[in-house]
Amino acid sequence: MGQTKMELIHLIYTSATTDPDLTKEALDEILEQSRANNSKLDVTGILLFDMGAFFQVLEGDSDTVESLYRRIEADERHKNVVKLISEPIEERSFGEWSMGYPKVTHAELEEIPGLNDFFACGHSFIELEDGRAKILLKAFKGGQWRL
Numbered sequence: 001m002g003q004t005k006m007e008l009i010h011l012i013y014t015s016a017t018t019d020p021d022l023t024k025e026a027l028d029e030i031l032e033q034s035r036a037n038n039s040k041l042d043v044t045g046i047l048l049f050d051m052g053a054f055f056q057v058l059e060g061d062s063d064t065v066e067s068l069y070r071r072i073e074a075d076e077r078h079k080n081v082v083k084l085i086s087e088p089i090e091e092r093s094f095g096e097w098s099m100g101y102p103k104v105t106h107a108e109l110e111e112i113p114g115l116n117d118f119f120a121c122g123h124s125f126i127e128l129e130d131g132r133a134k135i136l137l138k139a140f141k142g143g144q145w146r147l
């Protein structure tokens, strides 16, 4: 009997909202949908939203995460969806969150060591590259926003 090999990965992407007036209700709908689906799929992660841009970390089985990403990528609520990182991980960083939404202000992003210059210069998530994406992930993994 063949065994299905599970490979734990994280996938990180950024995108831009297509709705310049994205409401709290619209954001809550995305989070509700995400949490309902992700808990069935054993996918965990976080979603950040700042200055019209999304940053999302998805963790789970590689096939599951990649196919979920293709579904998310096609969602018309955002555009310019750019995959920054997709790689195997030893363990999850956000294991208890089917989709965490740490409420972070732009001013707080400017305080993150290693990212302060970047956000202070008015950049948004869509201009991140993989090095800074990892700094951001680490900040949320161990940071004050986990409470």
Ligand SMILES: Cc1cc2nc3c(=O)[nH]c(=O)nc-3n(C[C@H](O)[C@H](O)[C@H](O)COP(=O)(O)O)c2cc1C
Pocket (backbone or CB within 6 Å): 030, 033, 034, 035, 037, 038, 047, 054, 056, 058, 068, 071, 072, 073, 074, 075, 077, 078, 099
């Ligand atoms: C920024 C953003 C992030 C999303 N994240 C997720 C997610 O983590 N999990 C998920 O299932 N759907 C996510 N979605 C929604 C999917 O694109 C899609 O609408 C949803 O999975 C379909 O759910 P349904 O099967 O309940 O219709 C996201 C959408 C956007 C715009």
